[in-house]
Amino acid sequence: MGMTLAQKVLAQTSGKPTVLPGEIVDAYPDLVMSHLASWRSIRQLEQVGVDRLYDLNRIAVVLDHRSPARTPEDAGHHQLIREFVKRHGIPVYYDVHEGIAHLVLMERGHVLPGMLILGTDSHSTIYGALGAFGTGVGFTEVTSVWLTGCVWMKVPESVRVVITGRFPPAVFGKDLMLALIGQLTxxxxxxxxxEFTGDLVANLSISERMTFCNLAMELGAKCAFVPADAVTEAYLAGRAKRPYELLRPDPDAPYARQVTVDASALTPMVSCPHQVDNAKPITAVQGTRIHQAFLGSCANAKYEDLEVAAGILKGRRVHPDVRLIVTPGSREIYLQAMRSGALQTLVEAGAMLTNPGCGACAGDGGSLGDGEVCLSTANRNFLGRMGSRTSQIYLSSPATLAASAIKGVIADPREFLA
Amino acid sequence: MEPRVKGRVILFGDNINTDVIIHARHLRTIDPAELAEHAFEVLGDEYPQKLRQFDILVAGENFGCGSAREQAASCLVGAGLKAVVASSFARTFFRNAINTGLPIVECPPVRGAVQEGEEVEIDFARGTVTTPKGTFTFPGLPPSVMEILAVGGLVPYLKRKFATAGAPPPRAG
Known part of the structure; x- marks a missing residue:
């Protein structure tokens, strides 16, 4: 019997020829990412009372979530992290100006096919866009892996999602994922x-693969993969920090379930408050009044996302009753969109542009007042997440967001992208 | 960790997420007692106090879904809860509970067998939850994982490990 990608990565990082779903292994992650939560891992390290770290080259620290510091307390946490990074000489470190940890680490070639990566962030599943096993852990678990290099992992069963057909106009990876989460819960x-596979996936950009693997977390997934291929190689050319192999699942790998999605049959989708699986076709919710539109987050604030939104907003105006907040995912994305003119287009249309980072998705600015409604390109619409407990969050693609920002109500992007 | 816990139940439904358990704006500390002052606050200002009147949290499917924030588990420890019983757990919450020394029990029939305020008893050695409507069994955690929970979480576990063995040997190759 062959192995799935999850099995292969856990076998190779636990030094075993094969592993089976359900088996518990001691794995040695290739990389441990911690963001702002690093200060908590440092405090726990002090509690343990040991200061010798297992392997500095397997640690990555990126200061997102609250960037730049909003309060003296935040600033103190940042200071603690910087001092720790310097004292230990941790080589992979990105400060508050760089953007969202996930995107920065992928853009800078630290994430490679077949790696096992832990992160202090549930959306670490996104690393599967480059064929890596990414999964979220708490801050004490990071302390533990800093010290021991090792983590216990249960080998997961795998679900194969086969995507056929082509996206109709104005339908994107986000719409597919919201529909899938609605279906599977x-x-x-x-x-x-x-594991995502099928004709559509084979030609899909890394940006859209990131959206797939990011949103897979909202299915409860431990990890998600688009098997590495020529598209992956092209993305990593000039980025990869070291040589890598294109790890693929075996043809006879065991899957607990297979789900087939015909992309051609999809329409723009919106997730309604307060669960991501409360997904509905745009036609069921269009006309809902919005106060804020947030184009940001590790799900959908990549260069392609900003371009799609700018394409719709070009020569048009954001509705006077809507605040459109644009938070590019990373400094690289910011620069790319600056050069292409997308940022200028968005600001001319009336958008407010912030520094790269997590922004309003993580409650870092852009808070919602009582009864306010936000349409967001992020990955969560949980009760109270963006502010008041009586506020509401809807989730959509960047195209639906741009159309809605113009209309002042949730609007069908097919009117703009027919 | 106590081999048996007994107490009054506070009841929740399915898909209780980490933003509801503790909002990101309160992640300014890692002290469980301080965090507990804001547990479930989004559901109402009375919730942090209400939580303290109960001993065991019982929920439905996918408890603790959402963020990987460890404080979603540690704030429940700070509120004095002795265990969480759910029909299923999100995997990040599951790990965080073990790592913060919060006993967790996956036992689907319990949610439908208790009312809020009723008493249940969990026997970890036998793997049973006794409710007013009957006793239900649950599979134990793997021994290597139970070891972490038994000493009260990952920090005490690491302290012991380093005190007795020093750093573990580096990986071959």
Whole structure:
């Protein structure tokens, strides 16, 4: 019997020829990412009372979530992290100006096919866009891996999502994922690895693959993969920090379930408050009044996302009753969109442009007042997440967001992208 | 960790997420007691106090879904909860509970068998939850994982490990 990608990565990082779903292994992650939560891992390290770290080259620290510091307390946490990074000489470190940890680490070639990566962030599943096993852990677990190099992992069963057909106009990876989460539910792939495959995936950009693997977390997935291929190689050319192999699942790998999606049959989708799996076709919610539109987050604030939104907003105006906040995912994306003119287009249309980072998705600015409604390109619409407990969050693609920002209500992007 | 816990139940539904358990704006500390002052606050200002009147949290499917924030588990420890019983757990919450020394039990029939305020008893050695409507069994955690929970979480576990063995040997190759 062959192995899935999750099995292969856990076998190679635990020094075993094969592993089976359900088996518990001691794995040695290739990389441990911690963001702002690093200060908590440092405090826990002080509690343990040991200062010798297992392997500095397997540590990555990126200061996102609250950037730049909003309060003296934040600034103190940042100071603690900087001092720790300097004292230990941790080589992979990015400060508050760089953007969202996930995107920065992928853009800078630290994430490679076949790696096992832990992160203090649930959306670490996004690393599967480059064929890596990414999964979220808490801050004490990071302390533990800093010290021991090792983590216990249960080998997950895998679910294969086969995507055929082509996206109709104004339908994107986000719409597909919201539809899939609606179908399988927020608990649909709990503890499982999700592998995306099929004709559509083979030609899909890394940006859209990131959206797939990021949103897979909202199915409860432990990790998600788009198997590495020529598209991956092209993205990594000039970025990869070291040589890598294109790890692929075996043809006879065991899958607990297979789900087939015909992309051609999809329409723009919106997730309604307060669960991501409360997904509905745009036609069911269009006309809903919005106060804020947030184009940001590790799900959909990549260069392609900003371009799609700018394409719709070009020569048009954001509705006077809507605040459009644009938070590019990273400094690289910011620069790219600056050069292409997308940022200028967005600002001319009336958008407010912030520094790269997590922004309003993580509650870092852009808070919602009582009864306010936000349409967001992020990955979560949980009760109270962006502010008041009586506020509401809807989730959509960047295209639906741009159309809605113009209309002042949730609007069908097909009117603009027919 | 106590081999048996007994107490009054506070009841929740399915898909209780980490933003509801503790909002990101309160992640300014890692002290469980301080965090507990804001547990479930989004559901109402009375919730942090209400939580303290109960001993065992019982929920439905996918408890703790969402963020990997460890404080979603540690704030429950700070509120004095002795265990969480759910029909299923999100995997990040599951790990965080073990790492913060919060006993967790995956036992689907319990959610439908208790009312809020009723008493249940969990026997970890036998793997049973006794409710007013009957006793249900649950599979134990793997021994290597139980070891972490038994000493009260990952920090005490690491302290012991380094005190007795020093740093573990580096990986071959």
């Amino acid at each position: 927020a608990n649909g792939c709990t503890y499982k690895s999700v």
